[in-house]
Amino acid sequence: MQRRRKQHWAIALVAFPVAAVALMMGSGGSELETPARAAAPALPAPPANGEMGFIVTHFAPAVHQGEGDCPEGLAGTLRENYLQTVAPPERSRLLEKANEKELTGRWQLTAFGPDGLNICSHPDKFDRPPQRTVQGKVAHGLNLDDDTGNSGASAEGCAHDNFTSPAGEAGIDNQMWRAMGCVRTWRGVDGMGGDIVRGLDQFLVSGEHTQVLLLRGVDSLADDPDVEVIYANSEDRAIVDSGQKFVDGASYTVTENARHRNVLRGRIVDGVLMTDPADIRLRQTWGQGSARDIRGMRTEWDLRRGRLRLAFQPDGTLKGLVGGYQPFWNVMASASIGGEGAATTAGYDCAAMYAALRKLADGDRDPRTGQCTTISSGLEATAVPAFVNDRLPEAKVAHK
Numbered sequence: 171m172q173r174r175r176k177q178h179w180a181i182a183l184v185a186f187p188v189a190a191v192a193l194m195m196g197s198g199g200s201e202l203e204t205p206a207r208a209a210a211p212a213l214p215a216p217p218a219n220g221e222m223g224f225i226v227t228h229f230a231p232a233v234h235q236g237e238g239d240c241p242e243g244l245a246g247t248l249r250e251n252y253l254q255t256v257a258p259p260e261r262s263r264l265l266e267k268a269n270e271k272e273l274t275g276r277w278q279l280t281a282f283g284p285d286g287l288n289i290c291s292h293p294d295k296f297d298r299p300p301q302r303t304v305q306g307k308v309a310h311g312l313n314l315d316d317d318t319g320n321s322g323a324s325a326e327g328c329a330h331d332n333f334t335s336p337a338g339e340a341g342i343d344n345q346m347w348r349a350m351g352c353v354r355t356w357r358g359v360d361g362m363g364g365d366i367v368r369g370l371d372q373f374l375v376s377g378e379h380t381q382v383l384l385l386r387g388v389d390s391l392a393d394d395p396d397v398e399v400i401y402a403n404s405e406d407r408a409i410v411d412s413g414q415k416f417v418d419g420a421s422y423t424v425t426e427n428a429r430h431r432n433v434l435r436g437r438i439v440d441g442v443l444m445t446d447p448a449d450i451r452l453r454q455t456w457g458q459g460s461a462r463d464i465r466g467m468r469t470e471w472d473l474r475r476g477r478l479r480l481a482f483q484p485d486g487t488l489k490g491l492v493g494g495y496q497p498f499w500n501v502m503a504s505a506s507i508g509g510e511g512a513a514t515t516a517g518y519d520c521a522a523m524y525a526a527l528r529k530l531a532d533g534d535r536d537p538r539t540g541q542c543t544t545i546s547s548g549l550e551a552t553a554v555p556a557f558v559n560d561r562l563p564e565a566k567v568a569h570k
Contacts, residue, residue: 216391312344474534496547532545
């Protein structure tokens, strides 16, 4: 395979539609799962320089709404959980319209501890049972620990029940969905993800945490054993049309922050880009602002041993999954940052959420305590063609 010599700037563009890639697996068929290409036409050659750029247009928890996921109902709100602690006669009295103000005052009071700490900023300071979690056996995700059975055992992690993908792939690790899949704002309804999905997508549109992909050394869109993948943030805001749809072929520059420029090794198999496990860190911002210096709270997507599985689509886009192990604190970052308001306005029982995440965490076991500190996660991702300018790390050093 021919490789290009190092250069200070690399510019990538996909300027042609990719030929159709069959994405069906079994009878269900889902483009999120490992595709099996059947009698697909020959894919066109990649760009002459072997470089392809994309901007990520969707990056959020992969939602699967199985019918038997939440047999006892959705995860309780702070109000609902408070009412379960009250004797039935008193509960009936509080639920009367005339007593609504009293009830509101009571359940909101449970959002605060004796020292004034609120339940969402300091959920570990409250002793609450775990929230209701997904009981179903099917979820989107990747096999992160290479266990194809259902033992969920790994040398570095904690035992857990694996999922099966909607297409029938065994050994799926997505304990994040098991913990959060019965939360209203995650689960959504009627095939649509909840507020967490819409919120994260809007942050991409507004440029809160723009993500880009740059593929290097692509010799074939069908099969290529060695592809370099730069997965990074960009300081550029997304270029969108009047309908907030991402414009193909817009130009973006990779961030100069080396922490958020991830270099991955990958390969293309049957039209699907897959990367080897590697730690992936990307900027994450909560709270839209009109100027970059007043944007919201900064956190990170911190995916330990993360990997990508993205399929080339007939229209030249990419679609698939990103998986990895996140610190379980990061999973509830939105609620934690929301603090008092997340509890008293949105009604989150963050202590019950924290308890579920901690209980189900399955990665990076602390040898001293036996507690796993990260949780397997499956995130859905899509990307459209773009120019991606990448200044190599050695070119970022100021020369006198």
